[in-house]
Amino acid sequence: MTEPSPRIRRSFFDRPTLEVACDLLGKRLVKLEQAGRLSGIINEVEAYIGAEDLACHARFGKTNRNRVMWGPPGFAYIYFTYGMHWLLNFVTERDHFAAAVLLRSLVAEEGVETMLQRRKGRHKNLTNGPAKVCQAFGLTGKDNALDLCSPRSTLFVENGIKVGPETIKATPRIGIDSVPEPWKSIPWRFTCQV
DNA sequence: AGCACGATGCTCT
DNA sequence: GAGCATCGTGCTT
Numbered sequence: 435m436t437e438p439s440p441r442i443r444r445s446f447f448d449r450p451t452l453e454v455a456c457d458l459l460g461k462r463l464v465k466l467e468q469a470g471r472l473s474g475i476i477n478e479v480e481a482y483i484g485a486e487d488l489a490c491h492a493r494f495g496k497t498n499r500n501r502v503m504w505g506p507p508g509f510a511y512i513y514f515t516y517g518m519h520w521l522l523n524f525v526t527e528r529d530h531f532a533a534a535v536l537l538r539s540l541v542a543e544e545g546v547e548t549m550l551q552r553r554k555g556r557h558k559n560l561t562n563g564p565a566k567v568c569q570a571f572g573l574t575g576k577d578n579a580l581d582l583c584s585p586r587s588t589l590f591v592e593n594g595i596k597v598g599p600e601t602i603k604a605t606p607r608i609g610i611d612s613v614p615e616p617w618k619s620i621p622w623r624f625t626c627q628v
Numbered sequence: 629a630g631c632a633c634g635a636t637g638c639t640c641t
Numbered sequence: 642g643a644g645c646a647t648c649g650t651g652c653t654t
């Protein structure tokens with residue numbers, strides 16, 4: 435067996451959210467299950483930064499739903515939306531500052547069989563959307579507030595592939611059409627080639 | 629390829 | 642009561 439790659443440490447997430455977002459591209463999300471490892475290379479993320487950002491859940495202040503975002507960095511903020519979907523975020527920046535990076539897409543590597551079962555055989559669009567990633571990885575509200583940086587954690591981020599900075603594109607965030615400017619158009623969505 | 633729509637239930641003013 | 646950090650289907654170009 436090969437040595438497990440080390441988990442990304444808390445200091446990585448304890449930085450400006452835009453830096454964390456870009457640096458997450460090319461990293462590998464890993465979940466350890468009884469049946470084995472699930473993993474994929476991150477290729478699309480979005481940044482949500484503080485109460486001033488009117489697209490961010492923190493715009494209403496600290497609530498029961500968003501409380502994890504206000505906590506220390508390196509935790510999973512997983513919330514429910516549209517009556518049926520779960521979305522995974524990585525909490526960033528210092529304790530008491532609400533910011534996070536939404537995981538929007540990854541390229542599945544390990545555990546594809548398990549993901550296919552959960553995605554009902556939809557191999558064509560297996561994990562190319564925030565709710566699809568959670569479905570494939572079996573992430574729900576029970577995983578909210580998981581510590582991604584604990585050595586015991588079954589959900590964490592590893593080093594993955596090198597992403598050429600010149601292939602990273604910044605565009606406006608998705609699904610926030612009713613949010614006022616400048617937040618609606620600010621280019622805080624980051625994508626890259628596998 | 630792109631748009632419209634319905635599903636479905638939690639969250640917050 | 643309104644809106645939602647989405648997805649899959651079905652219909653139109």
